[in-house]
Amino acid sequence: MSLLRRALEPLVESTVALSYGAPGYRLRAGEWDPRELDVDCRGRTALVTGANSGIGRAVAHGLARRGASVILVCRNPERGREALEALRAETGSTCVRLEFADVSLVRDLARLVRAVRESAGRLDVLVNNAGVVIPTRETTSEGLEKTFATNVLAGFALTCGLRPLLERAAVDAPARVVTVTSGGMYTQRFALEDPQSERSYSGLRAYAQSKRAQVLLNGEFAARLGPCGIVSSAMHPGWAATPGVAGALPRFESLFGWLLRTPEQGADTALWLSVSEAAKEANGRLYLDRRQRREHVLPWTRSPEGTGARLYDYCAELLRARGDAADFGL
Numbered sequence: 001m002s003l004l005r006r007a008l009e010p011l012v013e014s015t016v017a018l019s020y021g022a023p024g025y026r027l028r029a030g031e032w033d034p035r036e037l038d039v040d041c042r043g044r045t046a047l048v049t050g051a052n053s054g055i056g057r058a059v060a061h062g063l064a065r066r067g068a069s070v071i072l073v074c075r076n077p078e079r080g081r082e083a084l085e086a087l088r089a090e091t092g093s094t095c096v097r098l099e100f101a102d103v104s105l106v107r108d109l110a111r112l113v114r115a116v117r118e119s120a121g122r123l124d125v126l127v128n129n130a131g132v133v134i135p136t137r138e139t140t141s142e143g144l145e146k147t148f149a150t151n152v153l154a155g156f157a158l159t160c161g162l163r164p165l166l167e168r169a170a171v172d173a174p175a176r177v178v179t180v181t182s183g184g185m186y187t188q189r190f191a192l193e194d195p196q197s198e199r200s201y202s203g204l205r206a207y208a209q210s211k212r213a214q215v216l217l218n219g220e221f222a223a224r225l226g227p228c229g230i231v232s233s234a235m236h237p238g239w240a241a242t243p244g245v246a247g248a249l250p251r252f253e254s255l256f257g258w259l260l261r262t263p264e265q266g267a268d269t270a271l272w273l274s275v276s277e278a279a280k281e282a283n284g285r286l287y288l289d290r291r292q293r294r295e296h297v298l299p300w301t302r303s304p305e306g307t308g309a310r311l312y313d314y315c316a317e318l319l320r321a322r323g324d325a326a327d328f329g330l
């Protein structure tokens with residue numbers, strides 16, 4: 001590490017805005033071995049949720065450029081088709097295709113799982129990326145709180161439902177499940193007593209809680225799928241300038257816009273976890289900028305032992321209650 005980098009490192013690490021912004025990315029990227037992402041992904045299949053925009057789109061681009069067959073999961077036909085055409089043109093890949101699903105809806109998730117199981121023989125990489133911040137409490141047409149349904153239950157359902165395809169891929173090499181969480185989760189303990197914010201709701205708190213829940217589930221999946229050769233990891237992208245940030249946090253964007261990462265910089269670690277040899281050891285871990293990170297900064301955000309397992313059971317129960325248990329292997 002250069003002397004300048006070594007001198008800047010503690011300053012950047014101790015300052016959230018610099019660490020999560022583009023300066024943190026640039027500082028750390030200077031240390032990376034470019035060969036780690038020099039990976040030929042031909043023969044591998046990947047699925048990315050929320051692939052038409054921001055970080056998901058950048059991950060899908062990186063996978064397609066490396067030759068993977070990529071399934072883009074999008075909810076909006078127009079935005080999905082536009083992303084499909086753009087990704088095909090930008091990467092020259094003919095192996096990118098589109099599946100439509102509103103991932104906040106269990107019936108769409110069940111349909112998606114069935115379609116992917118029928119059309120793909122294996123799944124090497126699953127990137128649970130789609131995410132939302134919703135200012136006032138909303139429920140889906142199936143009665144679930146929308147932030148929880150989109151950010152937590154969707155990733156849970158897809159990981160369970162696509163497990164047979166992930167296991168098939170893992171016969172050749174470790175399959176990967178990558179969850180895109182957020183540094184916002186450092187502010188919250190997951191409230192298992194009120195997982196869908198029925199007692200009180202704040203958009204940012206519900207978001208941070210859902211992101212904390214994703215990290216809890218990552219630990220559960222690591223323990224349950226790790227022995228089958230499936231590596232489950234979580235990463236947070238720092239702060240990246242995406243349509244999601246501009247739409248949900250306009251004041252944050254106008255204050256910190258100059259500091260934000262590009263979507264590609266925000267997506268780098270998700271791509272690295274998806275394809276690199278070095279990330280085969282990532283099972284159960286949380287990352288920022290290709291570096292393992294602690295899960296808690298504040299002591300009161302820790303949950304009692306067993307919370308991850310109870311959250312897993314709660315999610316499974318929600319899916320069973322909707323009669324789609326078989327699609328998700330539950």
Ligand SMILES: NC(=O)c1ccc[n+]([C@@H]2O[C@H](COP(=O)([O-])OP(=O)(O)OC[C@H]3O[C@@H](n4cnc5c(N)ncnc54)[C@H](OP(=O)(O)O)[C@@H]3O)[C@@H](O)[C@H]2O)c1
Nearest residue numbers: 050053054055075102103104130131182239240242243244
């Ligand atoms: N950007 C950041 O600084 C940052 C920081 C921390 C964490 N993250 C996380 O990064 C992930 C991607 O966010 P982003 O910043 O790239 O935002 P984005 O540009 O808004 O992308 C979010 C994607 O998720 C999709 N999506 C949302 N709800 C969906 C649903 N119900 N069904 C299907 N797709 C749905 C969106 O589709 P539409 O285009 O149709 O809305 C979009 O493609 C999220 O999980 C977010 O929490 C981002």
